[in-house]
Amino acid sequence: MDSLRTCVACRRRAARDELLRVVLSGHRLIPDDRAALPGRGAWVHPTPKCLKQAVSRGVFARALRASGRLDAGPLENRLETLMDN
Structure with a gap:
């Protein structure tokens, strides 16, 4: 069974493959699609x-x-890419 994580926004628990991991690089929020950074x-x-x-x-x-x-630009760009597909 996949591990559960909690969304920082809505506080609902979900499997990690349903959520996007975000890490900090300097002051930029970076999406971590493979959860490996x-x-x-x-x-x-x-x-x-x-x-x-x-x-x-x-x-x-x-x-x-x-x-x-924190600069959410890279994260917002990634979300736009997800929404377009």
């Missing part, structure tokens, strides 16, 4: 609603133990 990760549903909620509430900074404003 090093470092602390945060999990979010790959949907516009959960992504927008997580960014607007600043939950990535808390989950990733980061300070300051």
Whole structure:
């Protein structure tokens, strides 16, 4: 059975293959599609609603133990790519 993770936005639990892992590179939020990048990760549903909620509430900074404003541009670009396919 696949491990369960909690979406940082909606707080619902889901299998890790249903969520997108996000890591921090500098102050940029980077999608980790294969869940293999090093470092602390945060999990979010790959949907516009959960992504927008997580960014607007600043939950990535808390989950990733980061300070300051984080750049969600790479993450938003990845979500647009997912939505187009």
